[in-house]
Amino acid sequence: DGGITQSPKYLFRKEGQNVTLSCEQNLNHDAMYWYRQDPGQGLRLIYYSQIVNDFQKGDIAEGYSVSREKKESFPLTVTSAQKNPTAFYLCASSIDPTGYGYTFGSGTRLTVV
Amino acid sequence: DAKTTQPPSMDCAEGRAANLPCNHSTISGNEYVYWYRQIHSQGPQYIIHGLKNNETNEMASLIITEDRKSSTLILPHATLRDTAVYYCIVSYSNSGYALNFGKGTSLLVTP
Numbered sequence: 641d642g643g644i645t646q647s648p649k650y651l652f653r654k655e656g657q658n659v660t661l662s663c664e665q666n667l668n669h670d671a672m673y674w675y676r677q678d679p680g681q682g683l684r685l686i687y688y689s690q691i692v693n694d695f696q697k698g699d700i701a702e703g704y705s706v707s708r709e710k711k712e713s714f715p716l717t718v719t720s721a722q723k724n725p726t727a728f729y730l731c732a733s734s735i736d737p738t739g740y741g742y743t744f745g746s747g748t749r750l751t752v753v
Numbered sequence: 754d755a756k757t758t759q760p761p762s763m764d765c766a767e768g769r770a771a772n773l774p775c776n777h778s779t780i781s782g783n784e785y786v787y788w789y790r791q792i793h794s795q796g797p798q799y800i801i802h803g804l805k806n807n808e809t810n811e812m813a814s815l816i817i818t819e820d821r822k823s824s825t826l827i828l829p830h831a832t833l834r835d836t837a838v839y840y841c842i843v844s845y846s847n848s849g850y851a852l853n854f855g856k857g858t859s860l861l862v863t864p
Contacts, residue, residue, distance in 0.1 A: 644796075673851050682840065683797070683854035698851060730796050742789070742852065744796025 643667065646731050646745035653718075653725075653752050661716045661748045663731035669743070671736060672714040676700060677728040677747075686729075689714055718750065725752045757841045762859045765835075771828040773858050775841030778822045785844060786817060787852065788826045790837040797840060797854065800826065831862045 644665045653659045665672065671690050675683040685698030689708040703722025708714055714733075718725045731745045758776040765771040777786065785804050789797040801808055801815045803824075808815045814827040828835055840857040 671851075675854070682856040685851050685853065688851040728794070732796065741799050742797070744798070747794070747796055 644731060644733055644743055644745035646748050649746065649748060651748055651750045653750065655752055656720045658720060659718050659750065661718065661729055661750070663714045663716065663745060664712055665733045665743070666712060667733055667735075667743060668711070669733035669735050670711070671734045672708070673732045673742070674698075674704075674706065674714070674716045675730045675732065677730060683730060686716065725750060757843055757855060759839075759841050759855070759858045761856065762861070764861050764863060765831045767833060767862055767864050768830055771831040771835065771860060771862070773826040773839050773841075773860065774823065775825070776823045777841070777843045780821050780843050786815065786824050787842040787844060788813070788815065789840045789842065789854070791840070791857070792837045833862050833864065836860060836862045
């Protein structure tokens with residue numbers, strides 16, 4: 641079945657460590673996105689990529705980095721520069737960046753202690 | 754993209770229609786209205802979208818006012834599984850940008 645896989649589902653890291661969240665899709669979608677969600681809040685855009693080897697900053701990109709070397713993969717690195725990294729991270733893809741038919745992964749809950 | 758305003762929460766009895774309003778008074782002519790929903794601790798799920806005309810699919814109906822300044826998502830027979838946060842989003846069809854999810858409306862369907 642086609643879909644988006646985020647791993648791991650739960651992740652614990654010590655403060656000051658970088659951590660990379662995985663996002664893989666087999667939907668043949670060109671566009672991919674990373675969102676962050678805090679308790680009781682909506683989703684905030686971190687980074688997005690419309691095509692391989694290209695990505696743009698979203699509203700809260702500081703302290704995060706991404707790469708898009710393959711169409712299927714869009715990993716997100718949470719660096720030590722991110723002041724408050726504990727959150728729920730959601731990856732999504734769409735066949736094009738028009739907003740129609742986003743498919744989301746099941747999310748990674750990151751806790752930094 | 755135009756900004757949207759939704760009530761923070763709503764209740765609905767199981768089996769009744771749930772009508773979720775959304776105001777988008779600054780919408781421009783080529784902006785679409787999208788609806789997504791997010792069940793607790795899952796990724797959002799696409800429901801429906803429209804430009805000018807009313808739309809219906811197997812999940813819901815979307816009613817857009819003639820002046821396009823507001824819309825209503827209708828779940829005709831709400832079930833307990835429809836309890837979720839519903840996001841109304843306005844975006845250009847070819848903005849080349851990503852959707853901006855606000856805080857949405859938390860819908861509670863009660864037995």
